[in-house]
Amino acid sequence: MKLLFHVQHLLGIGHVRRAAVITRALVEAGFAVTVAQGGFAVPGTDWGGAEVVPLPPVRSADTGFRTLLDAEDRPIDTGWKKRRAAELLALHARVRPDILLIETFPFGRRAFAFELVPLLEIARRAVPRPLIASSVRDILVDKNDPAKVEGMADTARALFDLVLVHGDPAVIPFEASFPPAPRIADLIRYTGYVGARPTREAPPGDGVDExxxxxxxxxxxxxxxxxxxxxxxxxxxxxxxxxxxxxxxxxxxxxxxxxxxxxxxxxxxxxxxxxxxxxxxxxxxxxxxxxxxxxxxxxxxxxxxxxxxxxxxxxxxxxxxxxxxxxxxxxxxxxxxxxxxxxxxxxxxxxxAPPPPRATLALDGAQAAARLLRDAAAGKRSAA
Known part of the structure; x- marks a missing residue:
């Protein structure tokens, strides 16, 4: 089963790290994954053997996310957006995915609607049509504009089949940071938390009592x-x-x-x-x-x-x-x-203080996401 995963980070590497953990779980589950990597490369990222296709990279100039810069540190313009959108659509046409997975959007990354909305609309018209899902962390940044927040729910309802929330409603429900969540409750699937399994052991002595x-x-x-x-x-x-x-x-x-x-x-x-x-x-x-x-x-x-x-x-x-x-x-x-x-x-x-209590968080969210996507795509095929 072919999966195209759009990943865009702008500041820091957290989004890339979480996306890479999910990608490794998808590959282990047998998916043929292609990652459309929209940010600057993060050295040492393990994508688990997935195909990683770099799009023209972009980053935020500062913590305000108001100015986006290209590879030459120039503010992106209309021409840059057209070129990048064309590259993304060409990648979708080449892969012809069974599943299209979008990291964060529409609950963030609204600055990339110029490429994501056309991608999603084309995917929805494709025959056969892929399953379309959003991958979003447990807590969103509070927004001051209620109309924009409601618009995110509208976009999710119009363009997505699933919203994978990488958290646990018993810990914090999605509506705690996204009030319109009840409007899209039928789309939401909680995966549990995405925790990376340790893959390397530190040399003897390093970290001990540090x-x-x-x-x-x-x-x-x-x-x-x-x-x-x-x-x-x-x-x-x-x-x-x-x-x-x-x-x-x-x-x-x-x-x-x-x-x-x-x-x-x-x-x-x-x-x-x-x-x-x-x-x-x-x-x-x-x-x-x-x-x-x-x-x-x-x-x-x-x-x-x-x-x-x-x-x-x-x-x-x-x-x-x-x-x-x-x-x-x-x-x-x-x-x-x-x-x-x-x-x-x-x-x-x-x-x-006393040692912390043993964590009860489910940390196998990447594996759960792979299962949810496989089952949803299989159910969509059988219903077609």
Whole structure:
């Protein structure tokens, strides 16, 4: 069964990481997957042997997502949009998928309606018509315009057959961050959470009883790394080795700046593919609260301090972190007003607290998504 998966990230690497986990599960389930990769390549991403077709890449100029830049750092224009839409439609015509899977849209990525709406409309007219599904995380960023939110539900109703929500309604229902969800309840299928299974074991000693500080891709993590470096000097946990992991999108020169002032007992290094293994051994994790990192922390069962990314009205990470804090899984330090002193206090409190409860989150959401898509496509064929 052929599946075309449209994936577009603009800032950070969380969307790509989650999409790659889902893609690997799809390949393992026997799907022939083609990934239309719309963002800049993320080194080290394991797509599980799927065909990855790069579209002309684009990224956000900043955390406001108001200006999108092409490969030459120029704002994208009408000509660029026409060329990219044509490439995507040509890819769809070549693959002729049985399933068309779109990451995030229509619940985000509205700036890409120029290519996605024509793609979806052509797919709906195809004979035989593919199953059309959206892949969306558990929590959306709050929107200030109710009309736009309602429009997302309208688009889902008009153009999609399924909405795969990568969460658990017992933890947080989709309507908690998307109020019109009841209007599309018949389309929604909860997969459980998409947690990557550890694939690499860290070398002996690495991570053992350490404070592991991570910032995902690193595009918006420099201040957390600086605060952690300062916190180590005043924390009661300064006897431990602190390992600061710099993501691939950390601004140029920041890693060198941190390494230059790091004292003995502090390691500054690039983000590692064996990160989940480090968490399984650590004394404490310090991180932001992006979907993928939280899933890694929950799978590891380690103590954690989350500093949720909250710039430009971002609410998704704060909501997720506060939910887990209420269940005893972590402590939360707000990004606004972050200081080394506040972080050090949270670190010491988290280490002194009882171990977190065993996570009850279902983390096999990628495998569940593959099963749901296969069953829905098979049912569509038998009904045709």
């Amino acid at each position: 404070i592991v500080v991570s910032v995902g891709g690193g595009a918006v993590g420099a201040e957390l790394l600086r605060a952690a470096l300062g916190a180590r000097a005043i924390s009661a946990q300064r006897d431990a080795r602190w390992r600061l992991l710099a993501g691939p999108d950390l601004p140029a020169g920041t890693m060198a700046e941190l390494a230059a002032v790091a004292p003995n007992g502090v390691v500054v290094e690039p983000a590692r593919p064996d990160f989940p293994s480090l968490l399984a051994r650590c004394r404490l994790s310090i991180s932001q609260a992006g979907y993928n990192t939280v899933m890694d922390v929950m799978r590891a069962g380690c103590r954690a301090v989350f500093v949720p990314f909250a710039a430009e009205g971002e609410t998704e990470q704060t909501r997720r972190a506060e939910l887990l804090a209420a269940r005893g899984h972590c402590l939360v330090v707000p990004e606004q007003g972050l200081t080394s002193e506040r972080l050090a206090r949270a670190v010491d409190d988290a280490v002194a």
